[in-house]
Amino acid sequence: MNPLNRLDLYKQMVRIRQYESRILQEYHADKKPAWDIGAGLIPGEMHLSAGQEPSAVGVCANLKQGDAITAPHRPHHFALAHGVDMNAMTAEIYGRDTGLCRGKGGHMHLFDPENHFSCSGIIAQGYPVACGQAMAFKRKGTDHVAVAVAGEGAANQGAFHESLNLASLWKLPVIFVIEDNDWAISVPRSHSTANASNADRASGYGMPGVRIENNDVEAVFEAAGVAIDRARAGGGPSLIEIHTLRLWGHFEGDAQAYRGADLDTLDARDPIPLYAATLAEIGDLSMDQVASIAADAAAEVDAAITFATSSPFPTADDALLHVFA
Amino acid sequence: MNPLNRLDLYKQMVRIRQYESRILQEYHADKKPAWDIGAGLIPGEMHLSAGQEPSAVGVCANLKQGDAITAPHRPHHFALAHGVDMNAMTAEIYGRDTGLCRGKGGHMHLFDPENHFSCSGIIAQGYPVACGQAMAFKRKGTDHVAVAVAGEGAANQGAFHESLNLASLWKLPVIFVIEDNDWAISVPRSHSTANASNADRASGYGMPGVRIENNDVEAVFEAAGVAIDRARAGGGPSLIEIHTLRLWGHFEGDAQAYRGADLDTLDARDPIPLYAATLAEIGDLSMDQVASIAADAAAEVDAAITFATSSPFPTADDALLHVFA
Amino acid sequence: MTTTETPTRRITTAKAMAEGIALEMRRDPGVFVMGEDVGAYGGIFGSTTDLFAEFGADRVIDTPISETGFIGAGIGAAVEGLRPVVELMFIDFYGVCMDQITNHMAKIHYESGGNVTVPMVLMAATGGGYSDAAQHSQCLWGTFAHLPGIKVVVPSNPYDAKGLMISAIQDDNPVLYLFHKGAQGLVWMEKNPRSIAHVPEESFTVPIGEAAVAREGTDVTIVTLSLSVQHSLDVAEQLVAEGISVEVIDLRSLVPLDTQTVLASVAKTGRVLVVDEDYRSFGLTGEIAAVIAEHDPMMLKKPFRRLAVPDVPIPYARVLEQGILPTRDKIAAGVRELMS
Amino acid sequence: MTTTETPTRRITTAKAMAEGIALEMRRDPGVFVMGEDVGAYGGIFGSTTDLFAEFGADRVIDTPISETGFIGAGIGAAVEGLRPVVELMFIDFYGVCMDQITNHMAKIHYESGGNVTVPMVLMAATGGGYSDAAQHSQCLWGTFAHLPGIKVVVPSNPYDAKGLMISAIQDDNPVLYLFHKGAQGLVWMEKNPRSIAHVPEESFTVPIGEAAVAREGTDVTIVTLSLSVQHSLDVAEQLVAEGISVEVIDLRSLVPLDTQTVLASVAKTGRVLVVDEDYRSFGLTGEIAAVIAEHDPMMLKKPFRRLAVPDVPIPYARVLEQGILPTRDKIAAGVRELMS
Numbered sequence A, B: 001m002n003p004l005n006r007l008d009l010y011k012q013m014v015r016i017r018q019y020e021s022r023i024l025q026e027y028h029a030d031k032k033p034a035w036d037i038g039a040g041l042i043p044g045e046m047h048l049s050a051g052q053e054p055s056a057v058g059v060c061a062n063l064k065q066g067d068a069i070t071a072p073h074r075p076h077h078f079a080l081a082h083g084v085d086m087n088a089m090t091a092e093i094y095g096r097d098t099g100l101c102r103g104k105g106g107h108m109h110l111f112d113p114e115n116h117f118s119c120s121g122i123i124a125q126g127y128p129v130a131c132g133q134a135m136a137f138k139r140k141g142t143d144h145v146a147v148a149v150a151g152e153g154a155a156n157q158g159a160f161h162e163s164l165n166l167a168s169l170w171k172l173p174v175i176f177v178i179e180d181n182d183w184a185i186s187v188p189r190s191h192s193t194a195n196a197s198n199a200d201r202a203s204g205y206g207m208p209g210v211r212i213e214n215n216d217v218e219a220v221f222e223a224a225g226v227a228i229d230r231a232r233a234g235g236g237p238s239l240i241e242i243h244t245l246r247l248w249g250h251f252e253g254d255a256q257a258y259r260g261a262d263l264d265t266l267d268a269r270d271p272i273p274l275y276a277a278t279l280a281e282i283g284d285l286s287m288d289q290v291a292s293i294a295a296d297a298a299a300e301v302d303a304a305i306t307f308a309t310s311s312p313f314p315t316a317d318d319a320l321l322h323v324f325a
Numbered sequence C, D: 001m002t003t004t005e006t007p008t009r010r011i012t013t014a015k016a017m018a019e020g021i022a023l024e025m026r027r028d029p030g031v032f033v034m035g036e037d038v039g040a041y042g043g044i045f046g047s048t049t050d051l052f053a054e055f056g057a058d059r060v061i062d063t064p065i066s067e068t069g070f071i072g073a074g075i076g077a078a079v080e081g082l083r084p085v086v087e088l089m090f091i092d093f094y095g096v097c098m099d100q101i102t103n104h105m106a107k108i109h110y111e112s113g114g115n116v117t118v119p120m121v122l123m124a125a126t127g128g129g130y131s132d133a134a135q136h137s138q139c140l141w142g143t144f145a146h147l148p149g150i151k152v153v154v155p156s157n158p159y160d161a162k163g164l165m166i167s168a169i170q171d172d173n174p175v176l177y178l179f180h181k182g183a184q185g186l187v188w189m190e191k192n193p194r195s196i197a198h199v200p201e202e203s204f205t206v207p208i209g210e211a212a213v214a215r216e217g218t219d220v221t222i223v224t225l226s227l228s229v230q231h232s233l234d235v236a237e238q239l240v241a242e243g244i245s246v247e248v249i250d251l252r253s254l255v256p257l258d259t260q261t262v263l264a265s266v267a268k269t270g271r272v273l274v275v276d277e278d279y280r281s282f283g284l285t286g287e288i289a290a291v292i293a294e295h296d297p298m299m300l301k302k303p304f305r306r307l308a309v310p311d312v313p314i315p316y317a318r319v320l321e322q323g324i325l326p327t328r329d330k331i332a333a334g335v336r337e338l339m340s
């Protein structure tokens, strides 16, 4: 297990939040006057991860080069925490030729083979793919692991079940991560899931399952460390459910009329100031550091956006390329 | 819960076995000299249920007119135990115009709306349909239940997971029955399922789960009675896994070379002579009764086969009917 | 009120769909709605707007993300005599529930020898044009039209949206109702004014299986459907200035397909362009070619022309996506080529 | 032995497939096989015969009945550089795993802007004719050919079965390999002698995307594939006696589609019958019509003709099923009609 480095966890969370905040601005900036989802520098759906930084950061702090992640429609936090190049990722979100996928993928389809990172917009369908990556790692005799990420809503999709059974049966080095942010678009957990914790479902596949409350990055880090070590050692898969927080709408443009009182407590539950306070209390973080970490993150994100906006667009004819290798 | 009537359970098991034995003969009778699956009075795949009578008989003894069953590719025992007309069912298997489905369905697609019985050849896909039947029963304010049947192999299909969650979430009157006959074609349970009992998976959906060992018809009857009463009373779904026995091949023509030592003990595990012995021991069944029950069953099956073989075939043009209502 | 009242109550396609459902729900207690975010949210693309407020959680049911589960449940409920209207949020998600759709919903009636009916509507959003990329922008109607047992309807405007919805709910067969996001008239998406139009308040039906001549013309026939009807009508208006008279056929239903209306138009013009936002090969464009070539290839004064997505997944970046969609420019170019 | 040795080692299509896989497994340790009953059983339709004995449980892997799970796992393994050969037992089961097939296997390469490859073979049994009814008898190749990103090959004989399998495994793209049960040469199914033929023992490839002129002729072109090639060749031989010269085009690949070979033949004969065991509408037959009509409808001396399953699910009873399949009789009648 990697040693716990609190400051690194904090920095990474801030970096991700800074990224999502700037994308939020940029996304909305030029969709007016009549708000048009297809218009602007960043068109299309946009699912931001603000509030969910602890899960990505806590998990990825245990990974090494060569480990894989399959993320869902809300992928930025895992991409950044896993080392996907911010410039190339941003250029992709801006639909540029310098993007990770030359503008073909977009924010829900970020593919970074160097970092074995991918995501998909279809609920829970990254789970089986991660099993296959884990198969490959095992067959090649490496100790790499594959991390499969999905939301609590996704845990009611058939692919979840098939993947957990397969991974356990074949003792594959997979860590199944469920980000429980209480909502699947407008549907609360209580209307989607018949039992209280997906961790309890793990025993039905003969694998360890743990649920982490309070959006606690250190608890995620510890639990992921145990699961990843186990997987590397040939002990097979584990499931980790993280009770996290969707600070913003499901996608941008979501008015969240359905959300009710839940909205009022959001600020108080924001994991980043909470973690900053914790670190300050134990003397691991000064006010100066808070400011400089924020400034560094802002500079990095600004540079990435500049890279993206100054990159060329693909041409219409490029659309015909890459159907087949 | 219906009262336990041991003799009725026995009679129904014998009746089903007699049926399957005669279909076995008929199916193979005219496929020679070169065995051709598409030839003969009964063409196509044939999945017989010999050895699995206890599950169908034990469950269905608790059902009443208006309750529904969705069965899988191996449906005869449930169809007969649920009251599907033997003549019409047999005519269907023989591809006749008097068949349940006018010869269009065949042995894997028996539809009897009067008895709310249906089956499907796609693994586990009867589970969601049963949920919908249960929804309808509930919405109409009846106390009817839907029974969804599948094999232990099917319990690793996504539809299983989605259906159990849905039924529990919506408190639907469904009884999920898993017939664990140790095999999914050539794949043993140990190669398909990561945990020992599907009953243990039930808690992951917040519903009761029970596993019945020893292919015990009375234990099935009791457990199904509890589950069905619960469902009728608005208590929601239950899962029942029955450890049963596939006496014959997966389908007819299956040489079972993969099955090994398991084959040697089959006779000793046949549930019908075992139950006869139990009943004889407690004085509920005489040798005379054994003979007369067998004779009655044989007569009924003979009559059904005569009905089928003396029925007209559909015509080729009938194939164009019934695409749309 | 009396003096300012206008006979042309203009509503969006989305609202027209929801209105059709509401009318049927009022008439028939067996009709209910089920899907993801169809309740308080009103459907991601507005197809169930206001239904939750009127009918409540018991008849407008939010589901888990379990498409196989709840579409299968719709089938089971339909088999027992109810009339579910089930939403699959994007047609692109068909792959997680295709077995229920094509092996069960579509086949039960036939397999049962006509003894069981499945009176169910499956509605789903289709189409691209707003950078939603490869997994959220497909049309896929050709895929479903290829597989027997499902009626497939695809409205292009508010009036048809309402009338086809009512027909679909009343039909004793499973009906796949595909609505294009770009033709819903949503406030948050670029739209053609044709997505907001007069629709009568009362109940009415548009028959399933009848194409409409959306515009009469004499030089070129455009056979099309859904959002591409709106584009094609725009192009037809624009080409008047070039002296080209375009007839636009709005298929409205793919199954059953109204081949008579297509053939009558082609007989008149002798020039045909099929415009389809689905993939080009092995789909709608080919079927129309076959209908004509079977009937009489000599009807064609010019080789058959088709404009569809050129067998590539839908790319994300706007410039790429516009490059492969059947835009007005490409439609106009196609018509001009036929006239050259 | 030396004197009786014959250069024509005759094997079944099933055996030829398995041989192709074995050759690639020997050559490349990254190739492995996964599916239901592919191990000791050898594949329900013989596609993995003897592989388990040679390569063991580690490379010939029996899976649970979790098609989404294991096809997705194949994709993940392929993305990481292995070359899985995954069997979906019947193509009819696509509905439980279609999302992995068409939203993932097919699209990852494109979505990634060409940066990720998915070198994977998905093989599946197709076709009817032996009373396996509506859920186990479909061809469905039109469905997959419609969706971009997957090569689709469909052999009709042992030689092509082996050569296409080797090509498919070596291809860096996902290849869907559809084999007709009735052309496998199985001992337990009615078969055409054409399902057992000479196949060289060594490795060889048949290029993906090239149709074959299975028989030359001058009067009528039959465009077809899979088992229907065997039937069409039988009919062509039979019609010699009636003075009709039939050319039979075996498409072998649907994606890419060899339009040149089709057009060259139609240019010669001017009469075309497409024979397809898939559903008629919105599929292969339409695509061939479009290819011709786009090129030049005047090539056709007679209206285009197609013979396919008439948009009904496959019925169970033999008389019903034979009524809707493209049998030899119906093919012969179709050819005769074109000559009348």
Ligand SMILES: Cc1ncc(C[n+]2csc(CCOP(=O)(O)OP(=O)(O)O)c2C)c(N)n1
Pocket: A073, A074, A121, A122, A123, A150, A151, A152, A153, A154, A155, A179, A181, A183, A184, A185, A246, A250, C036, C065, C067, C089, C093, C096
């Ligand atoms: C198979 C499928 N069904 C539905 C959707 C539409 N959809 C996208 S995100 C989403 C909600 C996901 O909820 P959850 O898994 O909890 O993740 P979260 O958005 O909360 O991060 C839905 C229903 C989809 N993309 N794929």
Ligand SMILES: Cc1ncc(C[n+]2csc(CCOP(=O)(O)OP(=O)(O)O)c2C)c(N)n1
Pocket: B073, B074, B121, B122, B123, B150, B151, B152, B153, B154, B155, B179, B181, B183, B184, B185, B246, B250, D036, D065, D067, D089, D093, D096
């Ligand atoms: C989705 C799907 N996958 C595979 C099959 C092929 N198949 C038919 S029966 C069977 C085995 C079923 O095993 P189990 O569920 O244990 O039932 P049993 O046959 O033992 O009664 C398989 C794999 C199928 N019909 N549907």
Ligand SMILES: [Mg+2]
Pocket: A151, A152, A153, A179, A180, A181, A182, A183, A184, A185
């Ligand atoms: Mg969520």
Ligand SMILES: [Mg+2]
Pocket: B151, B152, B153, B179, B180, B181, B182, B183, B184, B185
């Ligand atoms: Mg079994």
